[in-house]
Amino acid sequence: MAVTRTFSIIKPDATRRNLTGAVTKMLEDGGLRVVASKRIQMRKEQAEGFYGVHKERPFFNDLVAFMTSGPVVVQVLEGEDAVARNREIMGATNPADAAEGTIRKTFAESIEANSAHGSDSDENAKIEIDFFFTADEIVG
Numbered sequence: 001m002a003v004t005r006t007f008s009i010i011k012p013d014a015t016r017r018n019l020t021g022a023v024t025k026m027l028e029d030g031g032l033r034v035v036a037s038k039r040i041q042m043r044k045e046q047a048e049g050f051y052g053v054h055k056e057r058p059f060f061n062d063l064v065a066f067m068t069s070g071p072v073v074v075q076v077l078e079g080e081d082a083v084a085r086n087r088e089i090m091g092a093t094n095p096a097d098a099a100e101g102t103i104r105k106t107f108a109e110s111i112e113a114n115s116a117h118g119s120d121s122d123e124n125a126k127i128e129i130d131f132f133f134t135a136d137e138i139v140g
């Protein structure tokens with residue numbers, strides 16, 4: 001398996017509860033390395049653009065409102081098969097379905113306030129990394 005990169009967001013429900021370190025520790029303990037990280041306040045247009053694939057979904061407006069409701073921490077993570085590894089560490093989107101010991105089972109408040117986002121493919125990881133980071137902000 002190759003060393004690859006994925007994109008992660010620590011969501012507003014987690015930053016609000018001061019869980020940035022706790023979430024990052026689970027990612028690091030799971031074998032991923034944080035090679036870029038910044039805390040930002042997402043603007044509405046940014047959240048709409050980032051989640052553009054979900055534009056037609058009934059939860060889109062609520063999702064954009066939530067993701068702009070407080071600071072988030074955007075990160076680039078590197079490791080063996082990083083996309084799949086990160087998704088294992090995060091657990092299922094709905095915390096009710098997430099396995100014990102995962103970020104979402106441990107911290108998520110709901111399917112919307114689910115503490116973390118992670119890319120779902122290598123192709124989307126590249127798109128999502130490029131959406132928030134320039135090459136010189138990523139130091140492996």
Ligand code: CMP
Pocket residue numbers: 054059063093111112113114116117118
């Ligand atoms: P995320 O990985 O950030 O990608 C889209 C987000 O939409 C997802 O995590 C959830 O937090 C959020 N969401 C809210 N409602 C739903 C829903 N009914 N089904 C899927 N995702 C939802």
